[in-house]
Amino acid sequence: MSTPENIVTQSFVVSRQRRDATVVIRGYVYQVNTTILKWIELEPDQWLELEAGEDIDALQKAVTDQNQFDRVLEAVKCREKNLTLRSPEALSALATFHEHRQSNPSLKLGFRYITNSSVGTEDPAVTEVGTPGIHIWERIRSGLVSGKTKSSVISALRSFLKGSARPAELASETWEPFQRFLKRCTIPEFNRFVDAFEWSASRVAHGLLRR
Numbered sequence: 001m002s003t004p005e006n007i008v009t010q011s012f013v014v015s016r017q018r019r020d021a022t023v024v025i026r027g028y029v030y031q032v033n034t035t036i037l038k039w040i041e042l043e044p045d046q047w048l049e050l051e052a053g054e055d056i057d058a059l060q061k062a063v064t065d066q067n068q069f070d071r072v073l074e075a076v077k078c079r080e081k082n083l084t085l086r087s088p089e090a091l092s093a094l095a096t097f098h099e100h101r102q103s104n105p106s107l108k109l110g111f112r113y114i115t116n117s118s119v120g121t122e123d124p125a126v127t128e129v130g131t132p133g134i135h136i137w138e139r140i141r142s143g144l145v146s147g148k149t150k151s152s153v154i155s156a157l158r159s160f161l162k163g164s165a166r167p168a169e170l171a172s173e174t175w176e177p178f179q180r181f182l183k184r185c186t187i188p189e190f191n192r193f194v195d196a197f198e199w200s201a202s203r204v205a206h207g208l209l210r211r
Contacts, residue, residue: 023080030078031055034114034203038074053100054111069110069196073100077113082120083201085133085160088167095170095178097197102177112198119201126160127153133160134199141195151187158182158190 126133
């Protein structure tokens with residue numbers, strides 16, 4: 001039997017790595033700081049709802065421009081790895097956005113995935129050129145691709161997502177309707193989906209905890 005003196009001097013071997021809560025706390029701080037920055041940047045006719053559709057929902061009182069969204073759902077994720085279209089978190093976000101759209105057909109919804117992560121390249125790549133899928137996505141959304149090239153890369157993105165596996169932590173009830181959408185949607189329909197979903201990577205929120 002160990003005496004109190006022995007207990008103090010005996011070393012303890014930690015059997016599970018990363019048991020500390022640093023990563024979790026960093027994620028909370030990143031989300032809080034991002035929320036504060038969003039709040040500071042609000043226009044007079046805008047407001048935020050937290051933990052509604054996503055981590056942050058940005059709303060506007062009067063939508064006068066047909067290109068404006070009634071509600072922009074913002075998922076705020078502090079990650080330790082690069083983000084690609086093959087990442088489970090990315091696939092989950094896309095499927096979840098489709099679910100939001102299906103549940104709210106009368107609203108024009110937008111989605112913004114905000115993360116500190118850099119963009120990585122899929123393996124195998126989305127296209128033969130090897131450009132990261134998220135960069136291709138953002139070039140389409142920003143209007144930097146047109147004509148036959150645009151149709152070609154949109155088709156490549158859709159095919160890539162159709163061939164992706166369901167993330168382990170995502171419910172089938174969310175994933176399967178998204179897959180059905182990908183299989184039946186036309187190029188213009190998927191183009192509108194791309195236009196409504198923004199990847200905002202390499203975003204640093206002030207005050208983020210460091211290791």
